[in-house]
């Protein structure tokens with residue numbers, strides 16, 4: 001045997017990670033078992049790692065206990081039907097596109113859609129018409145799409161098969177869904193919602209309204225992110241006559257593994273039960289912790305928090321309506337003269353505090369149902385110390401350029417995916433059709449998509465990101481020296 005085979009690098013890294021004793025301000029919400037449903041905590045996990053045995057039903061054609069568990073999930077969330085997902089929200093979003101669109105058919109989509117939507121567009125062959133979200137200049141982040149822009153896009157695309165939106169986004173902004181639904185339904189278009197970050201919404205009135213209550217036709221939510229189930233387990237809900245449940249089920253049976261984990265499915269069943277029984281109390285505590293973190297961080301000089309007041313008037317809630325998830329804390333550190341990446345690295349390395357996300361301007365902490373007071377105390381302490389010891393208030397980080405306008409589309413993402421491609425130097429790529437996507441965070445809105453024409457403005461923007469060490473997601477060549485284009 002090759003002695004290298006004695007190594008188990010991933011396992012070792014996980015063990016090392018656990019020994020560090022990090023504070024957890026990130027998903028999954030169960031926080032290493034602390035908020036796992038109590039019934040699941042009592043079980044011997046390995047004994048439950050089973051397969052389709054008598055009495056245990058079958059995820060791809062459920063008719064027994066899985067069907068019943070899905071019915072209970074649909075009932076709790078107020079949907080006509082729910083589907084268990086073991087390949088994350090990713091598989092659910094792909095299935096919705098595959099069920100709703102045939103090759104060449106139009107779909108209107110928010111430009112800040114998750115990358116699984118790109119996969120869904122490639123699988124289905126659908127032709128996207130994008131709506132660019134509003135941006136919050138001080139945080140650089142997207143804040144949802146404007147209903148007037150959606151209406152204008154639907155006027156141009158009267159045959160669109162549906163409208164795809166993200167609600168809430170990664171930063172917890174959950175704005176304007178009812179208006180978008182109103183615009184889409186007036187034209188009989190189904191609204192498909194990526195609610196990956198909103199599985200906890202229905203269980204406390206201080207949270208934004210859930211997408212189903214806002215009239216969404218289909219919703220996919222990552223129960224693992226905020227609902228307390230195991231990583232990779234999600235729910236897809238249908239609540240509409242505008243989409244065929246049969247086609248969605250068929251698409252899921254094609255896309256998901258044929259060996260679904262009973263641990264993941266049992267965790268969905270028990271997380272649903274826990275939210276039904278204790279969701280309000282769990283979230284009350286979570287909201288209190290989040291409020292105290294917000295209050296403490298609000299006093300730290302140089303730090304700015306994303307609050308509802310930061311949202312433009314058109315996206316603000318009315319009265320009791322909430323348009324920002326208070327458990328998602330977006331911490332802008334620009335005033336400290338640090339980038340979000342630098343602050344997150346300091347938090348992790350020096351203070352052993354891990355957050356969910358860092359981008360150029362911000363660090364995002366998630367106060368999930370498993371987070372404890374100690375996690376919160378350490379987050380506040382770490383940021384206070386960073387503000388005191390590491391801040392360089394005189395240093396002004398270069399402002400990120402505004403993203404360039406959307407380029408011209410020359411082919412669908414599917415046509416681009418299946419066309420021969422080659423790498424060309426980025427500086428001389430103008431006029432070529434791009435074969436890959438590229439997005440910087442913030443705003444997390446792709447500047448180029450497969451099938452779109454590269455413009456001089458896009459090249460300039462990507463080069464500016466590179467100069468400022470802003471990571472760009474998507475391109476195979478992470479140095480951005482070259483970019484993949486269609487070999488025409």
Ligand SMILES: Cc1ncc(COP(=O)(O)O)c(C=O)c1O
Nearest residue numbers: 087088089090114194196222234
């Ligand atoms: C907005 C959004 N949509 C979809 C997904 C995919 O969800 P999952 O990880 O459950 O597949 C993510 C994951 O981070 C996301 O942030």
